[in-house]
Amino acid sequence: MASTAKIAKTDDKNGHSNADDQADKEHQEAIEQIDEVQNEIDRLNEQASEEILRVEQKYNKLRQPHFGKRSDLIAKIPNFWVTAFVNHPQVSALLNEEDEEALQFLQKVEVQEFEDIKSGYTINFTFDKINPYFDNEVISKEFHLNDTGEPSSKSTPINWKSGKDLTQKTATPSKGKKRTHDEQESFFCWFTDHGDAGADELGEVIKDDIWPNPLQYYLASEIDEEVGDGEDD
């Protein structure tokens, strides 16, 4: 099939036949035309992406008042966020005992996607002012993709109260206190870890899994506890 154009070929001095030349020319023209069609397809793909982005932006705006109302309701429930985190298998694995103590002062979590969505998001953690660990009321971690798609992240520096820096504790465990599996790196080390901003596991779990529906994780404990209570009877 590929050789039909070569059947009646007449070689020129370079070993090319006129039929070969004609076929080569036709193939080259076809390739150029495919390239043009491909450009049209690419243009449609870009239009589709832009239109989908506008739909996502529209619904992000429509969801905002509901998220605000949800935050107000969540604030009425003591230990909502620490409970949701402890009940989330992936997040729970990142918490040591002192992290859980400190996160009892976490009153509000907020995920904000940037206006153009694809360029990044911020997670704001609002803590009780009376918290004994640090002076900050809001600690944020921000994930950003620049124009060339290069990821980066930055965080609010945490102003730890004297002797309370949880990110230092595991490095120097207190004398006489036996080292347990709970003495793992603190959850709060995440704020200063900018090594994998393009695929930050905890950031993505909070944004894509917890933030869309934190209630299910808060309630997971209720179910677990009820099952546990039943077994204790």
Next chain:
Amino acid sequence: MASTAKIAKTDDKNGHSNADDQADKEHQEAIEQIDEVQNEIDRLNEQASEEILRVEQKYNKLRQPHFGKRSDLIAKIPNFWVTAFVNHPQVSALLNEEDEEALQFLQKVEVQEFEDIKSGYTINFTFDKINPYFDNEVISKEFHLNDTGEPSSKSTPINWKSGKDLTQKTATPSKGKKRTHDEQESFFCWFTDHGDAGADELGEVIKDDIWPNPLQYYLASEIDEEVGDGEDD
């Protein structure tokens, strides 16, 4: 902070204070209200998904005539598809020497997403009628998700000509012919492999990587050959 409601508690006979009861009631009410807000958010999420699906369907329709035009142009170029496949690293790894012979008769590849997109897609392979391997002109593999999201796939049975079944060849290598690494399972075994329909690697590579722009893979050989030609000088 969680205990403020318990400060002035008066225990009843069950060990619960009135303040406890009041706080429990308020928390329960808040949880119910969060659940209602969450339902509103879920409803918006569904609306967003439907709207995005409609955008995708609209652009799928707009792309169709360009794909048709592209197929007509590709048909003018001998060995376009086998070249694109051989130049694609993942697909190339699935081809033995006889597969490459047989795929020289592949004239058209077509990916059709189902109208509701999320429910599946079909890949149609159109072969030259004079092909010496099988009687089929069109061989298709179809991937389908049912209502409960369960994946399945099915294919056109291939009517192999006598002694030409490539899916049988590797099982019984001809006598005296030494076994090489090329005697791997045939590409055509993919048509009867329905074991991983939900994550069919080759299906997804063709749909998501090759189909959007097959020209780049066809041309990749041109670049490689030119580099190769240069090195031979």
